[in-house]
Amino acid sequence: MKEQDLIQPFTPWQDTTRGGNIYGSGSSKYYRTGGWRVDTPQFEAARCVNCMRCFLLCPDGSIALEDGQVTGIHYDYCKGCGICSEVCNAGAIHMMSRQEESAHGSER
Amino acid sequence: MAVRDKRSGNEAVGIAMRQMNPGVVAAFPITPSTEVPQYFSGYAANGEVDTEFVPVESEHSAMSACIGASYAGVRAMTATSSNGLALMWEMLYIASSDRLPIVMAVVNRALSGPISIHNDHADSMGARDAGWVQLYGENNQEAYDNEIMAVCVAEHPDVELPVMNCYDGFITSHSVENIELLEDDAVRDFVGEYRPGHHLLNPGAPMSAGPLDMPGYYFEHKRSQAEGMICAKKVILETADRFYELTGRRYGLFEAYQMDDAEMAVILIGSSAGTAKEAVKRLRREGVKAGLIKIRVFRPFPAEEIKEALKGLRAVAVMDKSEGFSTHGGPLFHEVSSALYYGDKDLLLCSYIYGLGGRDVRVEDILQVFKSLSDDIARGSAEPYCRYLGVTDKEKEEAADGI
Numbered sequence: 001m002k003e004q005d006l007i008q009p010f011t012p013w014q015d016t017t018r019g020g021n022i023y024g025s026g027s028s029k030y031y032r033t034g035g036w037r038v039d040t041p042q043f044e045a046a047r048c049v050n051c052m053r054c055f056l057l058c059p060d061g062s063i064a065l066e067d068g069q070v071t072g073i074h075y076d077y078c079k080g081c082g083i084c085s086e087v088c089n090a091g092a093i094h095m096m097s098r099q100e101e102s103a104h105g106s107e108r
Numbered sequence: 109m110a111v112r113d114k115r116s117g118n119e120a121v122g123i124a125m126r127q128m129n130p131g132v133v134a135a136f137p138i139t140p141s142t143e144v145p146q147y148f149s150g151y152a153a154n155g156e157v158d159t160e161f162v163p164v165e166s167e168h169s170a171m172s173a174c175i176g177a178s179y180a181g182v183r184a185m186t187a188t189s190s191n192g193l194a195l196m197w198e199m200l201y202i203a204s205s206d207r208l209p210i211v212m213a214v215v216n217r218a219l220s221g222p223i224s225i226h227n228d229h230a231d232s233m234g235a236r237d238a239g240w241v242q243l244y245g246e247n248n249q250e251a252y253d254n255e256i257m258a259v260c261v262a263e264h265p266d267v268e269l270p271v272m273n274c275y276d277g278f279i280t281s282h283s284v285e286n287i288e289l290l291e292d293d294a295v296r297d298f299v300g301e302y303r304p305g306h307h308l309l310n311p312g313a314p315m316s317a318g319p320l321d322m323p324g325y326y327f328e329h330k331r332s333q334a335e336g337m338i339c340a341k342k343v344i345l346e347t348a349d350r351f352y353e354l355t356g357r358r359y360g361l362f363e364a365y366q367m368d369d370a371e372m373a374v375i376l377i378g379s380s381a382g383t384a385k386e387a388v389k390r391l392r393r394e395g396v397k398a399g400l401i402k403i404r405v406f407r408p409f410p411a412e413e414i415k416e417a418l419k420g421l422r423a424v425a426v427m428d429k430s431e432g433f434s435t436h437g438g439p440l441f442h443e444v445s446s447a448l449y450y451g452d453k454d455l456l457l458c459s460y461i462y463g464l465g466g467r468d469v470r471v472e473d474i475l476q477v478f479k480s481l482s483d484d485i486a487r488g489s490a491e492p493y494c495r496y497l498g499v500t501d502k503e504k505e506e507a508a509d510g511i
Contacts, residue, residue, distance in 0.1 A: 009324025013331035018207040018268060020321055020329050023306060025314035
């Protein structure tokens with residue numbers, strides 16, 4: 001779905017879709033939930049063994065993959081739930097709290 | 109063309125469903141609607157339909173499964189009563205707001221508690237705000253005919269709302285009456301094929317359904333849903349016209365019985381209309397100008413038409429077979445009285461709550477109501493306007509000596 005096809009708030013009722021149906025796919029990519037995040041996952045590529053546990057278990061599809069390698073986090077969507085960090089057995093992801101981030105800066 | 113038979117209401121509705129060959133029937137049993145999916149499951153087991161019959165674990169699941177099936181693009185049907193309807197309450201709202209043309213037979217039975225398996229209208233009245241079209245039938249012929257017309261109404265592109273086909277538990281559902289069934293192909297041709305504009309499981313045209321709405325969206329979706337209900341009145345009448353051409357049986361928004369020159373009338377829903385017609389006949393033989401309005405379409409409520417039909421009458425009793433606990437009249441009374449707010453305000457209007465939990469309603473009881481109406485006319489007042497018929501009350505002279 002293209003971003004211009006998204007239905008805007010306060011669309012007249014005559015022009016909106018019945019039931020709120022969305023005729024298209026992939027519209028969630030325009031809803032950037034990264035702004036909800038408090039703690040931010042920091043990814044250390046050197047420690048990653050590409051077991052894919054973070055990728056499989058991330059509820060928001062926010063683990064970035066390229067050619068079968070984990071390359072990082074989609075920070076536009078990551079809500080900071082910490083599951084990736086919790087399941088990573090290689091210690092490649094740790095959650096940085098908001099205070100740490102403001103004090104020391106971060107990957108993003 | 110017609111097939112003369114003798115069937116109970118549930119059997120007749122089961123036959124109508126078989127003739128329409130829905131894609132999915134998902135149902136859970138509850139007295140007195142159990143026989144509808146029970147007979148239908150027999151048709152499915154015998155290969156007389158192509159339906160996927162899904163025996164689910166609760167009525168909530170029944171409606172959920174019907175919603176999924178309808179979204180997937182097939183005709184979905186079910187049946188329930190009483191607490192079964194209550195259990196699927198949240199899903200009724202979903203089915204309607206998702207604009208899915210599900211047709212459900214509601215075999216009217218009192219809501220617990222105390223537990224009652226007998227007829228009253230509490231179940232479907234309790235769901236009157238869910239956004240379903242509600243049709244009520246007086247007898248098994250009407251239950252059969254309404255089941256068929258309901259599908260046409262639900263699937264019409266101007267409506268796209270689910271429809272309840274309501275009829276009285278045990279009285280209509282289980283009593284065997286003479287009936288005229290239609291031939292299988294006549295029903296099939298009348299309802300046609302279900303052709304949804306959009307549906308799930310369609311890789312060529314992906315869609316998402318049942319979204320979350322932030323405040324900038326919800327109200328517009330609800331207004332759009334209301335438009336479906338507004339358009340339903342016209343579609344119901346057009347469908348009834350087509351049905352008349354097929355069968356010779358006329359249906360409208362309500363039946364006006366002996367109303368042309370009536371001075372007093374009773375308005376009610378369902379099988380008690382048969383009893384009330386007998387009372388009206390007896391009064392007419394005595395020269396009393398009595399009439400009856402039997403509501404067929406409760407949602408959308410035909411306010412304009414009721415207002416017109418009651419013009420010139422002097423006293424009207426609105427009879428509710430359910431108690432809404434508003435303390436100033438039953439649900440049907442509220443619909444009629446608000447319709448009359450912009451109509452004849454000199455009319456003496458009163459509310460009767462009657463027949464709860466299967467309390468028997470006899471011709472004598474309806475005659476009693478008409479007697480009270482003529483007393484109201486004589487003294488020029490409908491006060492007190494909130495009345496009960498048939499409940500044992502030690503402060504009232506007459507006792508309820510029915511069953």
